[in-house]
Amino acid sequence: MRRNCPKYINIRKLIAHPHTFPKVEHRHRQWGPQGRLPEEVVAFILQADTVFVGSIYKSSPSDLHTFPPHAGMNARSGLPGFIRVSPSDGRTVVVPDYSGNRFMSTLGNIEESGMVGLTIVSFTTGDILYLTGTARNLVGQPALEVMTRHAALTSVNVTGFIFVRDALPVRQQDDTPVERSPYSPKVKYLVEETGAQSRDSAEHKAKLQEAPGAGDLRIRPGQAIVLDFMEWIGPPEYQHTADSNPQSINDDRVRTWTVSSAHEEKNVTCFELTMRAMKGGAVTGALFDQLRKGQPDQKRQRIVFDTPVVADIVGITGDFCMDREKLDVLWVAGGIGITPFLAMLNALAECESAAEGDVMLVLSTREPNIMLYMMRHSLERIASTVRISIAIFTHDSEFDAGPLKPNQSISVHRGRIFPEFWKDIPRSKDVFICGPNASGDSVTDGLLAVAVSPSQIHREGFY
Secondary structure (H helix, E strand, C coil): CEECCHHHCCECCEEECCCCCCEEEEEECCCCCCCCCCHHHHHHHHCCCEEEEEEEECCCHHHCCCCCCEEEEEEEECCCCCCEECCCCCCEEEEECCCCCCCCHHHHHHHHHCEEEEEEECCCCCCEEEEEEEEEEEECHHHHCCECCCCEEEEEEEEEEEEEECCCCEEECCCCCCECCCCCCCCCCEHHHHCCCCCCCCEEEEEEECCCCCCCCCCCCCCEEEEECHHHHCCCCCCCCCCCCHHHHHCCCEEEEEECCCCCCCCCCEEEEEEECCCCCHHHHHHHHHHHHHCCCCCCCCCCCCCCCCCEEEEEECCCCCCCCCCEEEEEEEHHHHHHHHHHHHHHHHHHHHCCEEEEEEEECCCHHHHHHHHHHHHHHCCCCEEEEEEEEECCCCCCCCCCCCCEEEEEEECCCCHHHHHHCCCCCEEEEEEEHHHHHHHHHHHHHCCCCHHHEEEEEEC
16 A cells, blocks of 8 residues: 555554444445435545545556556545535545655556545544545646645546445544644635734734725724735745644645734725744745835834735635624733734724723733834724723833823733633623633633633634
């Protein structure tokens, strides 16, 4: 058996399970052209993180001795859901091809024979699905027309399938985790499924203008925008492995940032992003290289790039949004996790006297002066009918809060957020948490410990 590339394999601890009771749930060896896979079969495919791909090569008489006929089996792995099923016909199975060892024996066999067999197993239930069908490899634009932001795939038209329950004689041991490969890229969906400020801190604010003729763009405060920089940066160079940065192998140049400007009920033609440079980051590295060329003399100075920065807008995402009708909220931000709250503060500032309520912001940061600087413009414009209290946790001993309006207050705490802090939080508040996942988990645990209802807690995490 060949493996497309072992770097994508998901590692499990398997143990013998000799007492199986196989039951054939579905058997369709020769399937009619109009049939759709049963919903339970589709669900089984969509939860899979491994597929075994069988292919054959038929020799022509002229190359029979040089390239004899053969059959091969290839293991493909990814994150759960990496295999997709066409919703429109219910029978086309799409398997993305990831950057591997460049042997491409399976793809070559499919190219020659146009046939394939897929075997998908559940290592927990022991169920096995066998699929056979005609197949074609798609590369470049034809692939992009099928799967979003993925330029190589195999499309399988299923012509037969057998689904057997409780058949696998090994199982994943209970209470053992699946060790996911760090090389596996994020799940890509079919096109038809999507249908739809300091130099020292390495933070800058950028404005992007959408292309002429684009449709209306609506962004609620706290939502994020998904941008595709592939045209501007280009694809990554081929590497078989990259242990220091595994995700770079299949980097699609798509990035998601929370929009920090406010656009309540407006058609957006220009928006702002607040971002931090990531060490070794392909996209932020390229953006910050452009910013450094401008060498601004002061904060908030506009920089005009020498060459245009082009990014396609993939879409708007997120339900991490402020409800202006119930403004009794606790916002908890870790570092650059303040970004969605910048948008919400901007929205409150634009509401002027129409806004009313209570906002408590708990901010953990190594750069309190920078964070307050980013909030200052909005705080100065927010109506006095909105009470704002800010609790800053920091190790910076030189923090200066500066002047505040009567309806605003800032308290400073040294170090990290401590569990006892949450005891005095009013239980009526809706809670919004944004920051690194570990700190978000800690905050959530602290709030649950003081009887804040889980239904009131909203999370927006990042890595």
